[in-house]
Amino acid sequence: MSVEQAPVQRADFDQVMVPNYAPAAFIPVRGAGSRVWDQSGRELIDFAGGIAVNVLGHAHPALVGALTEQANKLWHVSNVFTNEPALRLAKKLVDATFAERAFFCNSGAEANEAAFKLARRVAHDRFGPEKHEIIATVNSFHGRTLFTVSVGGQPKYSDGFGPKITGISHVPYNDLEALKAQISDKTCAVVIEPIQGESGVVPADLAYLKGARELCDKHNALLIFDEVQTGVGRTGSLFAYQHYGVTPDILSSAKSLGGGFPIGAMLTTEDLAKHLAVGTHGTTYGGNPLACAVASAVLDVVNTPEVLAGVKAKHERFKARLEKIGQQYGLFSQVRGVGLLIGCVLTEAWKGKAKEVFNAAEKEGLMVLQAGPDVVRFAPSLVVEDADIDEGLDRFERAAATLTKA
Numbered sequence: 001m002s003v004e005q006a007p008v009q010r011a012d013f014d015q016v017m018v019p020n021y022a023p024a025a026f027i028p029v030r031g032a033g034s035r036v037w038d039q040s041g042r043e044l045i046d047f048a049g050g051i052a053v054n055v056l057g058h059a060h061p062a063l064v065g066a067l068t069e070q071a072n073k074l075w076h077v078s079n080v081f082t083n084e085p086a087l088r089l090a091k092k093l094v095d096a097t098f099a100e101r102a103f104f105c106n107s108g109a110e111a112n113e114a115a116f117k118l119a120r121r122v123a124h125d126r127f128g129p130e131k132h133e134i135i136a137t138v139n140s141f142h143g144r145t146l147f148t149v150s151v152g153g154q155p156k157y158s159d160g161f162g163p164k165i166t167g168i169s170h171v172p173y174n175d176l177e178a179l180k181a182q183i184s185d186k187t188c189a190v191v192i193e194p195i196q197g198e199s200g201v202v203p204a205d206l207a208y209l210k211g212a213r214e215l216c217d218k219h220n221a222l223l224i225f226d227e228v229q230t231g232v233g234r235t236g237s238l239f240a241y242q243h244y245g246v247t248p249d250i251l252s253s254a255k256s257l258g259g260g261f262p263i264g265a266m267l268t269t270e271d272l273a274k275h276l277a278v279g280t281h282g283t284t285y286g287g288n289p290l291a292c293a294v295a296s297a298v299l300d301v302v303n304t305p306e307v308l309a310g311v312k313a314k315h316e317r318f319k320a321r322l323e324k325i326g327q328q329y330g331l332f333s334q335v336r337g338v339g340l341l342i343g344c345v346l347t348e349a350w351k352g353k354a355k356e357v358f359n360a361a362e363k364e365g366l367m368v369l370q371a372g373p374d375v376v377r378f379a380p381s382l383v384v385e386d387a388d389i390d391e392g393l394d395r396f397e398r399a400a401a402t403l404t405k406a
């Protein structure tokens with residue numbers, strides 16, 4: 001039985017919502033696979049994937065099944081009790097990664113918050129209060145809580161909210177010498193995105209990650225990989241650290257982990273995890289049965305040779321065509337990224353105009369993303385059909401033609 005709801009429109013946003021977002025002019029109402037329909041019934045192809053979240057597209061039967069089955073059983077019990085979906089999910093993550101322990105929360109920011117608090121706690125317990133410094137990278141993104149914007153390397157997100165969390169420094173990304181110069185015995189953690197997502201889809205060099213691992217070991221600092229955007233199959237490996245073969249001490253995951261249902265996870269070793277003893281950290285919703293049931297189903301589908309190999313094949317399909325379009329219309333100077341996290345760097349003539357590309361694509365019935373003003377980002381479903389890739393890129397080519405002719 002469904003209750004008739006009052007009609008709402010995009011214009012209502014400006015009347016009832018805090019204006020911290022500027023959503024597109026249309027309102028999506030339904031999705032299936034890599035297609036989305038808006039209020040007027042217009043169909044769009046989705047290469048945005050809800051910002052690298054809808055890892056299996058929209059309304060994937062395995063996820064709908066897991067969610068509805070759990071919805072009829074048990075929604076929430078709090079962490080005063082544990083629950084079966086949380087334990088199953090933790091076992092799957094432990095089996096599939098370096099990790100021996102999992103902490104569940106509800107977003108990427110919270111997963112990083114837990115990671116940073118754990119790193120500081122470990123250093124405090126083992127070495128004393130002096131060892132609390134966190135080294136992050138310029139242009140990194142780690143979420144929007146006060147701690148995570150302070151660690152993030154983009155002052156536009158952290159300025160203007162009063163005193164920031166101190167004991168944090170930022171060094172240029174992919175610059176091992178800069179990290180070497182900054183790290184000391186006061187460093188408790190170095191945090192790196194294996195591919196910087198929000199600031200332009202910039203993959204780390206293998207030598208940089210290896211060097212960071214060695215420097216951390218030398219200075220008793222923990223290496224944290226923020227895999228909120230790169231994790232859960234996005235690179236063609238379950239996690240990007242496996243793609244690179246460099247293992248962190250702490251890993252944060254979110255976005256694709258829930259396939260559209262909010263969940264975050266911090267993964268670590270038993271030896272480190274024990275520093276978050278009873279009462280040191282927590283969240284009411286973390287490890288919620290609905291979220292964990294969905295994330296378990298996500299892992300069951302994504303962590304298979306077929307899907308992971310498919311990501312690599314689809315990368316090639318996207319890249320070849322995007323390079324061709326980019327060249328033909330003088331739009332892109334480079335197409336970069338790993339797996340299905342792809343960034344197209346705008347040429348000098350189009351610099352700063354990623355939003356215009358976004359708008360032109362939308363007019364052709366295609367959802368893409370920006371990654372800063374200079375990069376057009378693609379983060380589609382990992383199981384996007386080849387026919388949808390081709391049709392979506394046809395639409396993208398029409399958008400590029402219209403845009404560059406104007």
Ligand SMILES: *Cc1c(COP(=O)(O)O)cnc(C)c1O
Binds near residue numbers: 112228
């Ligand atoms: C999106 C993102 C976050 C923040 O995740 P939220 O769920 O928005 O809190 C953190 N780190 C990286 C690398 C991200 O891409």
